[in-house]
Amino acid sequence: MLIIFGEKESVRTRDRGEFFCRSCNAWRPYAYQIRQCYFTLFFVRTPIPTSAATEYVQCLGCGNHFDIAALRYNPGAQR
Template sequence: MLILVGSRGREVEVGSGTFHCPVCDVQRPYKHRRVGRYFTLYFIPLFQIQKLAEYVECQACHHVFPLEVLHKKSFPDPRRILAEVGRDLESGMTIQQVQTKLMNTGLREDVASKVIEVTAGSQRKVCPRCGSLYAESARFCVKCGSPLYDA
């Protein structure tokens, strides 16, 4: 009786989730796949003999990346953050709103405060009516409409 043994490559999905895709530059769903060479008996894969490749595939753009892409904490370009903080403060957002927005992008609280200080200086204006804090350049409180004075 002839026993058919052999080996073949086989791709298995070992995980999935969301990650920051370096190509799309936003959070995307991914699939983590492993390609291995399997020992086969009558063409049925029995066990893996050799690991051939392991990669992460973005489900939006279908680019593939090495596994490390999952562990890489990606931060947006610091110059982009500073420019955006400047715009937000000029448009009249409160210090607290800008701080919350920064922390939502993944910055630690102390880093967020530092970014605001670098952008807006340490001078603050405070709303006499509701107590909201603003950067120096703000003129009116967006929350209650009151004019602002130097803190």
């Protein structure tokens, strides 16, 4: 019996908002993305993850990916 298995990447958006993008050097909309790879069997995705989920922030202006900490960056705030 032939068993075909593999891995499929899934990216879902957990949140959206606005952050200060250091690449654009301006306020830009962002998407808080969670990327997870799942084990597939006969090309059907199973709920079994093959690795730990990766969370990142994607700037919708330039498309660059940033660490979640980028959301706390505020150049106008006095600290």
